[in-house]
Amino acid sequence: IKDKIYVELPIPHGERFNHFQKLGDIDSALRRSISFEEYVKPEKLIAFLSKxxxxxxxxxxxxxxxxGAKYYFILKSDDYYIREDYLSSGEYFIINLFKMIRLKCKLIVIDEIDISLDASAQVNLISExxxxxxxxxxxxVFTTHSLALMKTLSDVELNYMENNEGVVTLQNRSYNYVKxxxxxxxxxxxxxxxxxxxxDDYLTYLIAHDNAPIFFKYKVIYVAGGTNVVSLMNRNVETQFFSSADNVISVLDGDQNKDEARLQYCKNNEMIFFIPFQSIEKQLLLHYRNEGRDGLPEVIYNSVGSESKVGKRLYKSLVSEMSKTKVFSFxxxxxxGKVKKFREQLMVFLNAKNS
Structure with a gap:
């Protein structure tokens, strides 16, 4: 099993730094190979380094x-050459990593993989x-403190290691959590x-009220008006000023789903969700008008005007009497049943990982 595992530490402890003496010992053999052109062009390694x-x-x-061991050098004019250990530390690391992969190691562990690599090379390396x-x-498996590199990892690839008073834990975490x-x-x-x-307040309460684990860090933002909400989400698809399109959804009042004129701007869009009531305020008004107010306390509010305006006045009065948490709980x-199904949709969005 040991022969199938390779562990690479950073300067000066890494295995690749133990090869300097070996490279010095083979220098005469290298010069002889150059004189007789006894070398080959490692196309795959060249492609790896170039990418x-x-x-x-x-x-x-x-x-x-x-x-039986492979060594590399860059051949210059007049038989001048640059041995692999005279390349930059980052380039030399990439070459040794390639060697380990070609030796059919099944597990390669690298401490601080980003050392000696610029941000661009870090990003390209992970892709390769x-x-x-x-x-x-x-x-x-590798460790890193590089944000540039961590940003390129998928949700299932990034884990956070923590030493808390001698207890070491390793947990799958999101990029923004680690950052x-x-x-x-x-x-x-x-x-x-x-x-x-x-x-905004209702969704925040609904998502957090039972302390269910949520993988991603999230933010609820109120925009004002259903059309403005959807318009902002659609603009994000092109510019990604929030994030990629799959990380942004719109949640609208249920009455938006019943209005044909309004429905056109959110038709066939799986990133738009609707709460299971016409609105929080209208749902409260519905309960308040039932016999015995369905258990709601009697409050003073202006009941003249449209359903929307009356509902908002009632909501303010009830919040003053009961608190937002109790109103939402009611x-x-x-x-x-309807709330459970809606909340499950939100939790799927908040915990869906990109592989």
Whole structure:
């Protein structure tokens, strides 16, 4: 099993730094191979390096075999050459990583993979390593503190390791969670756009009230007006000023789903959801008008005007009497089936990981 596992540590402990003496010992064999042109062009390694660094400076890379081991150098004019250990530390690391993959290691563990690599090379490297994992059936585990690199990882690839008073834990976490813990940057993975402050408060309560685990950091934002909410979400599809399109949804009052004129702007859009009532305020008004007010306390409010305006006045009066939490709890307790189904839709969105 040990022969199938490779562990690479950073400077000066990494295995690749133990090869310097070996490379010095084979220098005469290397010069002889150059004189007799006993070398080959390692096309796959050249392609790997070129994609990681976005450069063609490795086109003259050559490979020789000495006592069963492969060594690399860049051949210059007049038989001048640059041995692999004289390349940059990042380039030398990439070459040694390639060697381990080609040795059919099944598990490669790398501490601080981003050391000696610029941000662009870090991003490109991860993309290339995914290809090797698939084609060579290799598993690669690495640590990093690089935000640029972490940003490229999928939701299931990023894990957070923590040592809390001697107890080490490893948990799958979102990018913005790790970013906020390590660097204090505030950010969100998922966005819920909605119509007004009341719906904002209700959704926040509904999602959090039973303390169910939520993988992603999220933010509810009220915009004002259903058409404005959907318009903002649609503009994000093009510009991604919030996030990618699959990380942003709209949640509208249920009456928006029954109005044919309004329905046109949200027709056949799976990123738009509707609460299971016409609105929070109208649902309260419905209960309040039932016999015995369905248990709601009697309050003073102006009952003249449209259903929407009367409902808003009633909501304010009830909140003053009961608190928002109790008002929302009252609505949910009397509409358990519909609320449960709606909440499950929200939780799927907030916990859906990209592989």
């Amino acid at each position: 990681v660094y976005g450069s063609n400076r490795f086109d003259n890379l050559k490979e020789i075999t000495v006592k 390593l995914r290809g090797f994992c698939a084609s060579d059936k290799v598993n690669i 906020s813990i390590l660097f204090g940057f505030r950010g969100w993975d998922k966005y819920i756009l909605t119509e007004d402050e009341v719906l 609505i949910n307790d009397r509409n358990k």
